[in-house]
Amino acid sequence: MLNLHLHARPDERFHLQDGPPEIISSFDWGWLRRTVWRHAPGSFTSWWLCRRLQWYHGTAKCDGTRTRMGWEGQLGDRTMPNQYVITTTVSEMSAFRWRTKGPGVIVWDNQGGS
Helix, strand or coil, X not given: CECCCCCCCCCCCEEXXXXXCEEEEEEECCCEEEEEEEEXXXXXXXXXXXXXXXXXXXXXXXXXXXXXXXXXCCCECCCCCXXXXXXXXXXXXXXXXXXXXCCCCCCCCCCCCC
């Protein structure tokens, strides 16, 4: 049985999505980057300012760590190939971060190049 909440906090909420998150739109002007992602129950936007300040907000975000755990069978007695774990945990839906390293390549598990 698959248990998306294995080793999770009581307030965390997870959902499965078939296939990876999709980029709805993005732009990169060097000093400002924005990426908007579509997930099964909502969307997520990541911003970078001057290659150091990252902030993001949304209603759903891909949980890269928990997705990989599922692929490796660490969330129960079966794996979940081609499925992605999406979180709608309120505390995960908005944050600001100061980074020493600028944005990287935009892929599903770094939500905008973090």
